[in-house]
Amino acid sequence: MIFPYLDIILRSLAVYFFMTIALRVFGKKELSQLNTADIILILLISNSVQNAMVGPDTSLLGGLVAALALFIINYIIKKLTHKYKGLNELLLDKPEVLIHNGILDFNALSKLDISHEELKEAAREHGLEHLTDIKLAMLEVDGTISIISEDKKQLKQSHFKRKHNHKNLRK
Known part of the structure; x- marks a missing residue:
């Protein structure tokens, strides 16, 4: 059977x-x-x-x-x-470093097709005005961008979800 x-x-x-x-x-x-x-x-x-x-x-x-x-x-x-x-x-994928100590990893950003505007949007969602304020930004395995800021007071427990319309943001 x-x-x-x-x-x-x-x-x-x-x-x-x-x-x-x-x-x-x-x-x-x-x-x-x-x-x-x-x-x-x-x-x-x-x-x-x-x-x-x-x-x-x-x-x-x-x-x-x-x-x-x-x-x-x-x-x-x-x-x-x-x-x-x-x-x-x-x-399984691994998390990817996007920014380390305020320095953007342009190779990773290019490979992952993440725009400068997307990073700025993720920073704003985490309460940060400038990308240089970011100690570490990672593209996590679930597609979210998590951010740790230089200022410990700015640390938030939120995640930025990537949007598919990011190609329209490039200039």
Whole structure:
């Protein structure tokens, strides 16, 4: 009885790894704030891969087996990435330094496609007027920009979410 569902499990695993690789390639900055087009994309992707996972089995049990396989592989991957640092570095992004002691890392900013205006907006959200007041600015793995200021009184527990319209801000 389990063999008909083995195909669904294997298909679900293939889709899971494809989506993991695709998200790794397209980067964390795409996940920081979802707009309408992003939500539509996610819905269309989920619809397009649904048939790839369950094949001709559109039964409730087939869908539940696919979902269970996804939950299990996600659980296993999380456990393995915590245990094996190399796998963690391969599958998961790392935080990126954007500003250190008031000095902008232009290579990182260019690679991550973060504009000067985005950094200034993040600084303002953290109550800072100038980028030189920033001790450390990081693009976190969830796409937020976290900032530690030189002035300990200015330290806030907020996060700046990147917006997708940052290309319009460049001059």
